[in-house]
Amino acid sequence: MRNLLILLALTGLGFTSCTTPKIAEERPPKGEKAATEKIIGLLKERLEKDYPAPARTKRDAHPKQHGLVKAEFIIEPDIPSQLKVGIFREAKTYESWIRYSNLSPGNPDLKKDSRGMAIKVMGVAGKKMLPGLEDALTQDFVFMSTQVFVTKDVKGFGNLLGSINRSKLNAALHFLTHPRLVGLFLKVQIQIPNLLGVEWGSTTPYLLGDGMAVKYAVLPRTPTTESIPDKKDNVADDYLRERLVANLAEEDVYLDFYVQLQKDPRTMPIEDPRKLWKPEESPFIKVATIKVLKQTFDTPEQQLYGDNLSFSPWHALPVHRPLGGVNRGRRAIYMTMSAFRHDRNQEKMAEPASWADFRE
Numbered sequence: 001m002r003n004l005l006i007l008l009a010l011t012g013l014g015f016t017s018c019t020t021p022k023i024a025e026e027r028p029p030k031g032e033k034a035a036t037e038k039i040i041g042l043l044k045e046r047l048e049k050d051y052p053a054p055a056r057t058k059r060d061a062h063p064k065q066h067g068l069v070k071a072e073f074i075i076e077p078d079i080p081s082q083l084k085v086g087i088f089r090e091a092k093t094y095e096s097w098i099r100y101s102n103l104s105p106g107n108p109d110l111k112k113d114s115r116g117m118a119i120k121v122m123g124v125a126g127k128k129m130l131p132g133l134e135d136a137l138t139q140d141f142v143f144m145s146t147q148v149f150v151t152k153d154v155k156g157f158g159n160l161l162g163s164i165n166r167s168k169l170n171a172a173l174h175f176l177t178h179p180r181l182v183g184l185f186l187k188v189q190i191q192i193p194n195l196l197g198v199e200w201g202s203t204t205p206y207l208l209g210d211g212m213a214v215k216y217a218v219l220p221r222t223p224t225t226e227s228i229p230d231k232k233d234n235v236a237d238d239y240l241r242e243r244l245v246a247n248l249a250e251e252d253v254y255l256d257f258y259v260q261l262q263k264d265p266r267t268m269p270i271e272d273p274r275k276l277w278k279p280e281e282s283p284f285i286k287v288a289t290i291k292v293l294k295q296t297f298d299t300p301e302q303q304l305y306g307d308n309l310s311f312s313p314w315h316a317l318p319v320h321r322p323l324g325g326v327n328r329g330r331r332a333i334y335m336t337m338s339a340f341r342h343d344r345n346q347e348k349m350a351e352p353a354s355w356a357d358f359r360e
């Protein structure tokens with residue numbers, strides 16, 4: 001046995017894929033491009049079925065928009081110097097939009113679901129990564145209401161989506177044969193008391209500067225005092241929007257924006273967002289404050305404006321490049337799917353430069 005191991009080591013056979021990756025190192029698996037294209041095909045098929053003309057086409061994922069709200073995105077002055085990179089380089093206050101959503105289209109808010117928070121920071125100088133958006137003055141951050149994602153890679157996600165698209169029976173069979181997926185699905189689908197008390201996670205990693213990798217998290221500064229409503233109380237289907245309206249009519253709300261550094265590539269992998277990066281192993285480090293302003297946001301015009309915006313993890317400065325297979329897939333998926341829905345709605349895609357770009 002020992003001789004066989006020495007022989008394999010000498011010839012390099014069998015060991016190439018077993019070496020520990022370096023910090024921030026990506027290892028694209030075979031078949032990733034084909035899986036990404038398959039997902040795009042399935043998503044287009046689903047939108048065509050769900051929104052036959054002349055219905056307005058919504059996002060395939062996160063179509064239920066609770067609201068688009070104004071927030072100041074404030075970079076802290078005293079962050080550790082190694083993290084002062086890209087948008088975090090200098091203490092500055094940016095205008096931003098935050099779009100809150102549910103993953104599922106028509107469900108009442110009380111039903112377990114994955115929730116979304118997408119942030120568009122405005123006034124960000126420097127060339128951005130996506131073709132056609134290089135000179136846009138915006139940068140996006142995309143969060144969901146957990147710290148882990150449901151599949152390891154786009155291939156896994158494509159297989160899941162394919163089974164869901166085929167039939168309920170196929171989807172059930174897929175879950176039966178993928179027990180880990182069931183556990184993760186149950187974990188990411190949650191009930192929440194309100195949107196301002198949620199702990200948000202990027203779930204997937206991002207480059208920071210030249211060779212660091214981080215995940216992002218946004219946590220409420222003060223825990224919410226509201227509780228999950230009781231089904232018996234005849235709760236409104238859209239109680240999350242109603243509570244957001246009520247909360248922001250009263251006061252500004254503060255959230256804290258953190259980065260979590262990748263320390264050990266084995267326990268904190270780049271290529272598997274199902275794996276939690278444990279805060280005990282690498283604590284969250286605060287880099288910005290989000291001040292969600294006291295405001296009225298719930299008008300039909302502002303709802304439509306938010307619906308027409310596009311957010312992508314890839315719309316960022318290159319020093320914040322998304323990492324890992326799920327993120328690599330999202331580059332083409334978000335660009336193509338946003339263009340697809342805008343085309344079907346005969347609407348132009350546009351990036352705002354400031355709050356002033358929106359006029360009721």
Ligand code: HEM
Nearest residue numbers: 059060061062099116117118142143144157202311337338
């Ligand atoms: C392979 C995996 C994924 C696929 C196929 C996928 C697909 C999509 C699509 C098609 C959209 C709508 C794009 C548009 O029309 O503008 C979207 C939006 C969104 N996704 Fe994903 N996604 C994936 C992974 C993730 C992950 C890991 C997160 C975790 C943060 C996430 C969170 C969101 C959120 C919050 C939105 C709504 C953004 C907005 O408000 O516009 N997705 N996704």
